[in-house]
Amino acid sequence: MIIDLRSDTVTKPSIEMRECMHHAPVGDDVFQEDPSINQLESFAADMFGKEKALFCPSGTMTNQIAIKCHTQPGDEVICDELSHVYQYEGGGIAFNSSASVRLLQGNRGRINASMVEESIHPYDDVHKPISRLVVLENTANRGGGSCYNFDDITGIGSTCKKHGLSFHLDGARLFNALVAKNETAAQYGEAFDTISICLSKGLGAPVGSLLLGDTAFIKKARRIRKVFGGGMRQAGSIAAAGLYALQYNIDRLHTDHEHAKAIEAMLKEKSFVKEVVPVETNIVIAECESGFNLKAFIERMKEKGVLFFAISPTRFRMVTHLDINASMINHLQDTLKQIN
Ligand SMILES: *Cc1c(COP(=O)(O)O)cnc(C)c1O
Numbered sequence: 001m002i003i004d005l006r007s008d009t010v011t012k013p014s015i016e017m018r019e020c021m022h023h024a025p026v027g028d029d030v031f032q033e034d035p036s037i038n039q040l041e042s043f044a045a046d047m048f049g050k051e052k053a054l055f056c057p058s059g060t061m062t063n064q065i066a067i068k069c070h071t072q073p074g075d076e077v078i079c080d081e082l083s084h085v086y087q088y089e090g091g092g093i094a095f096n097s098s099a100s101v102r103l104l105q106g107n108r109g110r111i112n113a114s115m116v117e118e119s120i121h122p123y124d125d126v127h128k129p130i131s132r133l134v135v136l137e138n139t140a141n142r143g144g145g146s147c148y149n150f151d152d153i154t155g156i157g158s159t160c161k162k163h164g165l166s167f168h169l170d171g172a173r174l175f176n177a178l179v180a181k182n183e184t185a186a187q188y189g190e191a192f193d194t195i196s197i198c199l200s201k202g203l204g205a206p207v208g209s210l211l212l213g214d215t216a217f218i219k220k221a222r223r224i225r226k227v228f229g230g231g232m233r234q235a236g237s238i239a240a241a242g243l244y245a246l247q248y249n250i251d252r253l254h255t256d257h258e259h260a261k262a263i264e265a266m267l268k269e270k271s272f273v274k275e276v277v278p279v280e281t282n283i284v285i286a287e288c289e290s291g292f293n294l295k296a297f298i299e300r301m302k303e304k305g306v307l308f309f310a311i312s313p314t315r316f317r318m319v320t321h322l323d324i325n326a327s328m329i330n331h332l333q334d335t336l337k338q339i340n
Contacts, residue, residue: 003328005263005308008173008256008282008321011204017244024240028233029055030226036236040243044197044210047246048189052218054211055239056230059084059172062196062211064092065224067133069217070166070194073098075132078119080106082142084170085135096228100129108277109140110148113155120163134160136192137170139177142311145260145283147177150187157191167191172198172209176281179253193217202253202282203245204322207238249322256282259320259329266333271340272297284318285311297339304335 004010013021027033041053056062063085067077077093079086081103085093093099102119104111121128134156139145160167169192171177178185188195194213199205211221225231257279264279272292277285288294294310301308308318 001305001328001331003306003324003332005306005318005320005324005332007309008201008319011200011321011323013204013206013241014322016248017205017241020240020244021237024236026234026236029235030231030233034234034236034239036243037232037239040239040246041210043243043246045212047185048195048212049186050189050195050212051215052213054218054221054225055232055235055242056209056211056225057207057232059170059196059198059200059209060089060092061225061228061230062209063135063168063170064089064096065211065221065228065230066168066194066196066213067093067099067135068097068224069220070133070168071097071099072130072132074100074129076100076102076121076129077133077135078102078104078111078116078131078165079135080104080109080111080137080140082106082109082140083135083137084141084172085137087142099132102131107143108146109137109143110146110152111136111156112152113159116156116159120159120165131163131165133166133168135168135170137172139173139180139281139283141173141283144277144285144317145173145176145279145281147181147280150181150183150191153188153191167193169195171195173201173281175250176202176253176257179250180257180281199242199245202256202321203242203249205238205241205245208242210242252322253282256320256322256324259324259326260284260318262329263318263320263332266336270336282320284320286316286318288314288316290314300339301335304338306332306335 024036045053120131199208
């Protein structure tokens, strides 16, 4: 038995999902003639109460397209220092958009309205880049799957409106937050100008992300998608997997969260674990006692079929997902018992 806790991207499409993929009607999506992609885009747009959606190969692409659409070269993007858009998209903000970045030190990846307010430059000050866009991440990956309080989001939204800034959400794991906090997609559609969601994380589709916004924005985004090399042709088969994921794989996310909670409890029992970042969704981050050989621990667990990553010399991360079941969680517990 392999227990793969490296990421929620490792899931394989289920039989039912593969059935949908197999039967999906397809067409040329660059001509907007792929019925499955059109269906997925309008389903997602309706879900969020947005006018339009755009299907893209990855969440990096949907975020980078959004940043490109919202900014001009030299403008400034405001985000938390742990943000995926800054940390894990290959310097794309500079590479693709020639934009400047203002990094804020939030709480586990979450920022608030007063921090944003303080970071906005006076428009008339020619010394400063023009503050243009605020990007939030929910759940926050490097924050250990932490969720925003919705009030904080609307507070930041008001600040953006007041100063004429655009407001984008990196919602790669937004559905984990919706389930954990009992919130709706429509609330988020109303709060943000644009949203990126991933179908290939907790939702278990093999590939794909969606960018959501108003008609004018998505028209512009479609052009940028082509420039970035993301115009796909008969991609309806993967869109069908995405549609299946949105229809059937959201409600079950609470199971992943329960599994993550169970892992948190197990790790707290271990003498080598100094602290576990409080689990809110499907990501568990633990800090080891100093002097503990984390590398050797990861190797030993790997020999026993449990896979996960170190995210720093003293921290490791375990992520639950729809290919992790209750018996794997029990097996993990037994395996951990063998290690002191
Ligand atoms: C995974 C992820 C993305 C997008 O990643 P891709 O691998 O490019 O799909 C964006 N933001 C966050 C927070 C992520 O975890």
